[in-house]
Amino acid sequence: MKWQRIPLGPLQTNAYILSNSNKDCIIFDPGGDAQKLLSIIKQQHLKPIAILLTHAHFDHIGALDGVRVIWDIPVYIHENEKMWLKDPALNGSLYFMPGHEISVKEATHLLKEEGEITVGSFNFSLFNTPGHSPGSVSYYCKDIGAVFSGDALFAGSIGRTDLPGGNSEQLLSSIHKKLLTLAEDTIVLSGHGPETTIEAEMDQNPFLHGF
Known part of the structure; x- marks a missing residue:
């Protein structure tokens, strides 16, 4: 099983592809440039x-719609943001x-409870990590020792909280109680910028000290 980071769209938001030996794959946060993403998937013969969505x-x-229309695949999002997909005011x-403005079709699966989720042969632990937005979630994949953290935690930084539904105290609580409890060698795959590790952020992230 392996992952790859693909910066997409006007903000170069990190989409990720997690694939297995059978060429099945999960797509995380397809933020833009649908044709670029589709080309990469097809070139690698992924399914x-x-x-x-984080x-x-x-x-x-x-x-989102540019990808799922090709393969007719399900979309997962936290229920707190189910209306955001269609509403340009909510999604920013x-x-x-x-x-x-961006308005896409609704998700097929609404996430609510934390716990284990299985999609095909892929297994994840779901963590609710609100603060950047009310429905932010993180997906921990034990098989690769990595967590897809969205815009909760970055290398040397944390997500912004000045957008609608943002809450800085809630975000710091999410990071400390959910993400920093993972093994220190866990790779953090963020929504922007390079990957990092839990250990590096515990030691060096200035936003996490003094909480």
């Missing part, structure tokens, strides 16, 4: 089976991309 801000969902595209 997408689902799209998992949250529904516009820069994480821009290519109305304000950040005037004239290019």
Whole structure:
């Protein structure tokens, strides 16, 4: 099983593809540039089976319909943001991309409870990690020792909390109680920027000290 990071869209938001030896794959946060993402998937002869969203801000969902229309695959999102996919005001595209608002079809699976989820042969532990947005979630994959953290935790930083539904205290609590409890060698696959590790962020992230 392996992962790859693909920056997409106007903010170069990280989409991720997690694939296994059978060429099945999960797509995380297809944020834009649908044709680029489709080309990579087809060149590698991968077979997408689902799209998992960490949250529904516009820069994480821009290519959603462009991808799922090809393979007719399910989409997972936390129930707190189920309306954000269709609403440009909620997903932020109305304000950040005037004239290019994003409205995509609703998700097929709404996440609520934390715990183990299985998609095909892929197994994840789901953590609710709100603060950047009310429905932010993180997907921990034990098989690869990595967590797909969306915009909760970055290398040397944390997600912004000045957008609608953001809450800085809630975000710091999410990071400390959910993400920093993972093994220190866990790879953090963030929504923007390079990968990092839990150990590196515990030691070096200035936003996490003094909480």
